[in-house]
Amino acid sequence: MLDDTLLADPRALAALDTRGVLRSAATAGAQVRSAAHGAQEAGVADLGGARPRALVLVRRPGASTSSSALLAALLGPACPVPVVVAESVPSWIGPLDVVVAHTDEATDVELADSVARSVRRGAEVVLSAPGDGPVASAGAGRMRLVEPRIPVPPGLDLPRALAVGLAVLRALGLLTAPLDPGMDVLADLLDAEAERNQPGHEPFMNPAKSLALRLAEHTPLLWGTDPLGTAVARHAATSLATHAGVVAHAGDVGEGVAASGLLRALDRTGGARDVFHDPFDDPADGSEPPPPRLVLVATEEDDPGQAVLRRTGRTLPDGDVLHPVDEVARGTPHSALLRAALLASRVDVASVYLGLATRTIEPA
Secondary structure (H helix, E strand, O other): OOOHHHHOOHHHHHHHOOOOHHHHHOOHHHHHHHHHHHHHHOOHHHHOOOOOOEEEEEOOOOHHHHHHHHHHHHHOOOOOOOEEEEOOOOOOOOOOEEEEEEOOOOOOHHHHHHHHHHHHOOOEEEEEOOOOOHHHHHOOOOOEEEOOOOOOOOOOOHHHHHHHHHHHHHHHOOOOOOOOOOOHHHHHHHHHHHHHOOOOOOHHHOHHHHHHHHHOOOEEEEEEOOHHHHHHHHHHHHHHHHHHOOOOEEEEHHHHHHOHHHHHHHHHHOOOOOOOOOOOOOOOOOOOOOOEEEEEEOOOOOOHHHHHHHHHOOOOOOOEEEOOOOOOOOOOOOHHHHHHHHHHHHHHHHHHHHHHHOOOOOOO
């Protein structure tokens, strides 16, 4: 059961977080800066000058899955280059293709095979991975390697993976607007989010703590109202499972509405929690599943409620809406990307808070 008093006590959080997971979750901005600098030193900018036949995003377990989905959603169907997301490089990989891969597991044998095949056939490879082990050795001297400079626990390396991928998109000229090489705008935004989410802030001032409290003892239904929002929603489900042991349903809002059983459960609860319910005076008997909690995840300029109505033809019960237009104003260059990165960071910190408050994250 959630110990909500813990979230209001920074000293108790620090005493419990002996592994420094919260501190690692606050390094998103620093990860972006270090990865951007690493990409520059690795010569990623030299990829510019010619459009590749295909951009292959290798999806591996961990942050690679989320970063590949975010990059593919950012490019969208209008991308002038075919984008292939796969768990290994396709059989037709060749010298006209660009391969992007990320891992925090230096001994990923399948990824090592993909890297070796790609460089052997002359493809350009950009790899974000530790510098030792079979993965890095598979393409040593024949690829652009960006090594991690800020160590973080598994599941908190999405900012690094995303920054390296964005450096490749920038070099290939696939973004609709210029992105600064150092990615300072993105890093500064993530630093500001980390400041809001620091342990010393009360839950009503801390968006990550507030989100953790809203999701606690519920089954989160994380539904994106746009492609980037859907990618963030799926990342959120992975983050909740990794750090808090919470099982969530994540996907596009159209998929969510089509899941009739979930929709009926949501309609019954109205998406709201009884504020007078006391779990100690009226404990659950364990036979009922946790009630659903709807969370709409949005990154585009449109109002999420209007987007849901336009796409599904109906309104949904009241729930949480993650649409940070206060932090990233409408009309800001790369606003959807910035909102997606901010929300991914927020749900990571919220998942860590929830994991600490439920003792899922154990002390060292």
